[in-house]
Amino acid sequence: MTRHDGEQSAAQPCALDPLAALRTPADPACDVYLTGTVFLDIIFTGLDSAPVRGTESWARGMGSSPGGVANMATALARLGLRTSLAAAFGDDMYGEYCWDALARGEGIDLGPSRTVPGWHSPVTVSMAYEGERTMVSHGHEAPSPEAAFDGEPAPECPPPARACIASLEPQGPRGARQDWIKHAARSGSRIFADVGWDETGRWDPADLADLEHCEAFLPNAGEAMRYTRTDSPRAAAHALAEKVPLAVVTMGAEGAYAVDGRTGESAEVPAISVDALDPTGAGDVFVAGFVTGTLADWPLADRLAFAGLTAALSVQEFGGSLSAPGWVEIAAWWQHTRAFDDQRTAPGSGGGDRTALRRYAFLDALLPTATRPGPLRRAVPTIGFRQP
Secondary structure, eight states, rough: BOOOOSSSOOOOOSOOTTGGGGGTTOOOEEEEEEOEEEEEEEEEOOSSSOOOTTTTOOOOOOEEEEETTHHHHHHHHTTOOEEEEEEEEEHHHHHHHHHHHHHHOOBBOOTOOOTTOOOOOEEEEEEEEEEEEEEEOOOOOOTTTTTTTTBBBOOSOOOSSSEEEEEEEESSSSSSOOOHHHHHHTTTTTTEEOOOOTTOOOOOOGGGGGGGGEEEEBBBBHHHHHHTTOOHHHHHHHHHTTSSEEEOOOOEEEEEOOOOEETOOEEEEEOOOOOOSSTHHHHHHHHHHHHHHHHHTHHHHHHHHHHHHHHHHTTSSSSSTTTTHHHHHHHHHHHHHHHHHOOEOOOGTTTTTTTGGGGGGGGTTTTTTTOOSSSOOOOSSOOOOOOO
């Protein structure tokens, strides 16, 4: 397995460090550690409907970008958090592109990652239409990030970090609890967890056993209600708060609801109404925004609002990872919102008027006045263009 040593990041400096006031010389070098699978995402947008069997559909838009766990890693890095990712990369052109986009383009630490000779990159094709998306993926399982690097010991996984983000998996033949989560929690990292859709349909609460090591759990409404056997997202959040200190349930167009089981505090924030181009990765961007606010010690409602805002801004761009906003984009939205009368919360979220947007006034004390020298990287139609 191959490591890419000695590479210098070409990422533009972040306009704001949200943890600047809290940093001390004794802090770990890494703010957030995460691990998972990096995909090459190929996204088709501008489809009027789902493809019909036996026909050919043409999309009006197309983008390519790193996907999978890269969605959340990029969102965290663009919000100014020092992010470390452990993942396998294929030694093909797709893998090289994803590595370069994350390490050099976004400044993400890939020290715990490696390139696997003879292993091709996983690929996802995503088709966005009618406000949703359908995905087709292909890939083969790679050796674990803790495996040896050409006979040398792997970097410490997880490294010392303020926080780690874990994706819980159903326990089964492969399943099982993830030992690194317990190790990270015992080492002092704050663990934030999400969960994927249970394709088995069991929705067994025992699959959430690793929540005992977590500070926060952030499922969507469908996942939360199925695991708790409740009939509403809010009831599900309260049930989950008995298993984990902080339960956050995302509710799509209705916004998000959170319960702090330690204090009994709850908060609900409506969604922001936007014209969605591609919803791929919006949930990952939400988690990144919420983690940022939590590590910065913001009030619960502000964390929810900020997470929802970052997710809303992301769906207006192509691609999961490269659609994530940075602080300059957030500042531009807030400046526009204060100046014009065309921003609304989503009608289905109990909002639908400008008054609900006043709750974002907390951004005034946070947002940067500086600008970056150039725009963020965005998804490109295809990769591998030959340089002149």
